[in-house]
Structures are given as C-alpha cells and as structure tokens.
Amino acid sequence: MQFKYAHDMTSSVENSPKFAILGAGALGSILGAHLVRAGHSVVMLVRERRAQQIREGGLRVKGLVDFQVEVPVLTDASQLRKADVLVVAMKTTGTAAALQPLRNARIGAAFSVQNGVFKDDELVDAFGRDRVLGSLANTSGELLANGDALFTRNVDLQVGELNGGLSPRAKEITSTIDAAGVRSTAVPDIVSLEWSKFAVWASYMPLSVATRSATWKYLLDPDIAIIVARVVREIGAMARAQSIALSDDSMLPVKSMCEETEDQAVRRVLQAGETFRTKAPEHRMSSLQDFNAGRPLELEDTIGRAVRKAAELGVAIPVAESLYRLVRGIEKIAEKKE
Template sequence: MARSEFAIVGAGALGSILAAHLVRSGHSVALLARGQRAQQVREQGLRIKGVSEFSTPVEVLTDPAQLRETGALIIATKTPGSEQTLASLSHVKVDRALSVQNGVMKDDLLAQTYGRERTLGSLADTSGELLASGEVLFTRNVNLFVGELDGTMSDTARAIVKAIDDAGVRATLMPDIVSREWSKFVGWVGFVSLSLTTRAITWRFLSDPDAALLIVRLTRELASLAKALGIQLTEDRAILPLGTVLDGTEAQAVAAVQKAGADYQTKAPEHRMSALQDLQAGRALEIHETLGYALRKAQELNLSLPLLASFYSLVSAIDRTRDR
C-alpha cells in the first residue's frame, strides 16, 4: 500500500479511538487488526460513543507485510507479544514510532527496532473500553503526552501531536517525556495490582483504606527503582499526586489515594482498569511486561522490591488459574 500518514497497530479501545478521530479529521490511516475484530471493523467501521459519538470507515490491514511506510507508527496492542509484533513490523519505514501501551518497556523495544532517534515516548491519560457489540466507549480524554526521548521538540514530533490533538484526542508535546512515563508507571503499578486482586471498579479500591495503603507502599517501592535508575519523577497527577504520596506521611499518602478514589467516583464512576477488563474477558494480562519488567530492572541493580514481588507472584497465579 502507499505511504500513510498514520499506521495504528491494534483495534482495541485506544487504537480504535485514535484511528477513528484521525480518519474523521481527514488523515490517511492504516489500521492493523486481526481475526474477528478486523472483519468487524471492515464491515461496520469504527463506532465510537461516550466522549465522542460517531462512526467512520477505515482501511484495515491484516498482514503486517502489507504496510511498507508511514509517517507515524502507533503501537496500540496489549503488551503480551510485543516483541513478536515489532519483529513483524521491522521492515516498515517510519518517521517516528510510539506506543500507547502501558508501562515503560515499550520504549526500549521501539528503540531496538527503529532506533532511539525515531522513537517517541508516550503516555496516555486517555481511556476507553471495547464493548462486545464492537462499539468503543470513549471514557476519558484528558491528555496524550508525547515527546522525543532526548528531550528535543522536533518539528516531526510537533506535527504528529498537533494532528492528534486537532482530531479531537487531546495531545501535548513534552520535553520531559521519560520522567513523565516513569511517573505514571510508578503510580500505575499500584492501581493495576489492586484492580486485579480486588476485581473492583476503580473508585472502590482507591477508596478502601487497606487497598489505598498497599498502593502507597507499592508506589514508594517503584519510586526507589526510578531513583536507582537516575530518573527524576515529576509531580504528575495523571495517576496520583506523587509529591504527597512519596514525601508525605503514610497517613497523608493514604488520604491522597482515597481522594483520587472520590474523584473517580464523581467523574468516572464506571471506570475499570484495562487490566481488569482483560481479566474479566479472559484475555492475557499485561503483567510480565510491566510488573515483571520492573522486577527485572530491580534485580539488575540488586534492589529489593518485596511487596511488588509478592503482588507479581499473586497476579501471575491469578492469570494462570482463572477461567479463560
């Protein structure tokens, strides 16, 4: 196929949201999808409801070999199988590649495939849910942060971010993207760990005092890993107010987590972590590339993260023993 402005890999919630908005805005988009979902999108188009309400057709590819060149390659699959996915796309010529997946391992994989100079960091305070009907419920449109890994503000990255933002998915170019990715990851690990073990919607486990305490302790463990890696965390509120959670007393930190729960109850009362959606749908969990990645990094540094190790073992057991 001819060069597209955007190629989006994965037709789940966020991939569908990005593709639909970019197509509606007039950009050329190739959407790589598989199996039943690919057939569904070909027949019915992308159907979005919630924050935005519209439907649009989109070009669907099922074979990565069909994609040869694109301006921006966006990886929007779940993290399991990421190495194999990128291996199948290593031939593609890209101006820039970014991933909206959870965690921070994604940047390493993209840099290994396309080079660090063509890799953009990214983190999404944007979410949705792929419904059984094939529609996508667009639940949060706060910000998609994107940036060059070396902190520059290149014209190429600026144009990509502007196109996404103008299309209706809020996006911002940031010079400190690595710090922001790690700041989100440090808080996200506690969220996903309690979401999978309690199986509760987001505001409920955040509001529970014992769950909030565990989130605080997990967040502090992950912050010690970031510090050991020389990564400066930002006071980013995309997940939690890190300043209070990391530097305040434990009681103050727990109160901050519970306050986040109250905010979710008011603003997104039905929000479920994507990991919980995967668990309930019988899909593979994104734990080995996220929690497992953090533990592997800690082991390289001879750093002990005992609470994270315990949750990783528990969630791994849940993943292996649940009904699929």
C-alpha cells in the same frame, strides 16, 4: 452497515499512510477513528477477527462521542511500505513479534500508548532510538464485544522525546491528534511521566484484578490505600536509582508521594479515590476489563519486568512483587477453571 469496497490494500498509496496504528482495540480504534474523521490517511494493522468487524462496520466510537468512519485495514503488516507515524496500541503481550514484520517499513516516527516503561525498548530495538518517541495515554476506553469502542476519558495523550526536550515532531504529532479530538500534548519530560504513570499502574493494575472492583472502591479503602502508597514509593525508588526524575503531573502526585511521609502519601490516594468516585464512578482499569473478558493480563511485560529490573538495580520492591505474584496466581487459577 456494509461499506462499499474491500479495504485490504494492494496499492502503494494505501500502503503509505500518514498514520499506521498497530492494534484496533479501545485506544487504537478511538485514535484511528478521530484521525480519519479529521481527514488524515490512516491504516489499521489488525488481526483477522477485528479486520472482519472493521470491514463490515468501520470504526465506531461511542461514549464521549458518537460517530463511525471507514478505514483501511492490513492483516499482513509486512505489506506496509512506509508510514509517517506508527502508533502501537495493541496489548503488550506479543508486541516484539508484532513489530517484526514492520522492521523493513520506512517508519518516520514510532510511539507506543501501551502501559509500562519497557515498551519503548521494544520500539528502539525495532526502529532505532532516533525514530522512537515516548508516550502515555491518560485516555480511557473499552472495546465492546460488538466492535464499538467506548470512549470514556479524554484527558491527555502525551508524546515526547526519549532524550527530553520539546521537538517539532512531537509538537506536530500531538497537535494533529489534539485537533482531531483526542486531547494530546507534547511534553519535554516523557520518561519521567512514563515512570510516574508506571508507579501508579504497578499498584492500580494488580489491585483492580485482585478486588475486581471499580477503581474508586479500592482507592477509597484505607487498607488498600496503604498498599497503593507503598507500591508508588517502591517504583519511585527504582526511578531514583536510575536518575529518572518523578512528576506530580500524573494520576497520583507521585513525586510528592515519594518525598513525604507514608501517611501523607496514603491521604493522596484517598483523595484520588474520592475524585474517581465523584467524576468517574464506573471507571475500571483496562486490566480488569481484560481479566473479566478472559484475555491475558499485561503483567509480565510491565510489573514482571520491573521485578526483574529492581533485582538488577538492587532496589527492594516487596509490596509490588507480592502483588505481582498474587495476580500471577489469580490469572493461573482463572485459566485452570476454563
């Protein structure tokens, strides 16, 4: 379906949307489409290939929902004059460079749904700490080759203040997103939740690539479950070294796993594996989707940075570091084959 008019923007109204979304991959498309459907002004900041797809077919979301909307795109981000909210939803690779042309735009508030804990620093560097919120997406999707965004899990997109506490702006942003159909909540402890999710990501991500399997399969394997438990506890130690509290309200009960014995922590991983097997048997980490599609992995900006940070903090993370090196090697070998 070809929409009636071209979407590249010149008018000042269209350059000043309520939501500007950087990256129209799985999560960016899911969010953008829902917000447009709910009547909000949205602009997708994209590169040319995706711009072409969106100009021709709009944003199409399938899976948990099935609808299509038209949305303006901007391929030159420096044309954005202002936006109430900037959502960063591109992969972590190249984010600092992608934020560069947005530095002069008037951004009310910015947050990133990217994985990892170092993404907030990049936003703070670009826009100043006051305008940055923390966030994490316990939301899953996959951008298919035909441009459709497959929406597979709608659990919670959390947003909160980096300094803690529940602010009116976090409540307003999340209630807008939630009312549009993507479950979202304002949380008072986003930094704790980001580190807790990162403790999980630092194990699930490399293991998804090493095993190339659906998430439940490696979580339910008793040997691999021990690796997951050890990584979670190592990243937990990093958080503790920075006086960051951990939370059980994550994809694994990270706080408890760091406090109890290793055997108990392993049992938690096996339980999570069982839940994935029954509730989401097809679930594959976004990292595995990337690897299978030959896209770069978000390894350096997430686990690579953690390895360097751990050295700075004097915290030993040998299992996480070994997985990081394994996946770095796997990625290099895969690149050489092509």
